[in-house]
Amino acid sequence: MPITDEELIAAAAQALNPRQLADGSWVADVGAALEAVDGQIFTGASIGGYLAVCAEQSAFTQLVSTTSPRIRRVVAVWRDPADGVLHVLPPCGRCREFMRVLDQANLDAQVILGPDHTRSLAELLPLPGWHAEAVERSRG
Numbered sequence: 001m002p003i004t005d006e007e008l009i010a011a012a013a014q015a016l017n018p019r020q021l022a023d024g025s026w027v028a029d030v031g032a033a034l035e036a037v038d039g040q041i042f043t044g045a046s047i048g049g050y051l052a053v054c055a056e057q058s059a060f061t062q063l064v065s066t067t068s069p070r071i072r073r074v075v076a077v078w079r080d081p082a083d084g085v086l087h088v089l090p091p092c093g094r095c096r097e098f099m100r101v102l103d104q105a106n107l108d109a110q111v112i113l114g115p116d117h118t119r120s121l122a123e124l125l126p127l128p129g130w131h132a133e134a135v136e137r138s139r140g
């Protein structure tokens with residue numbers, strides 16, 4: 001039986017372990033969870049700094065080591081240190097493209113944006129791919 005969105009959010013929260021590195025950047029302050037099409041769950045945590053790795057990408061490294069890069073659902077969370085409240089975060093633009101490039105079918109994946117709020121990756125990435133439009137005529 002598939003897990004609920006709430007359970008996937010809880011799995012992402014389990015990946016949180018926020019702490020600050022010597023250079024001031026944060027690690028594991030964002031956690032993510034993915035549900036593969038075969039039902040397996042993978043989690044990951046962010047690595048901050050100027051060479052940052054998003055939590056979603058971290059979770060994908062676990063996914064591709066085990067199964068196909070195609071997912072059903074994805075969620076990322078962050079807990080506000082000021083009040084301890086857990087928040088769902090939308091994937092950044094790089095992660096949206098990253099998920100699409102790994103498998104075009106991921107455009108059908110559901111991105112959890114809140115307790116009762118999901119959108120397909122296609123809705124969050126309405127013009128996927130890189131389009132080169134000529135601005136001049138062929139010289140040949």
Ligand SMILES: [Zn+2]
Nearest residue numbers: 054091092095
């Ligand atoms: Zn990202």
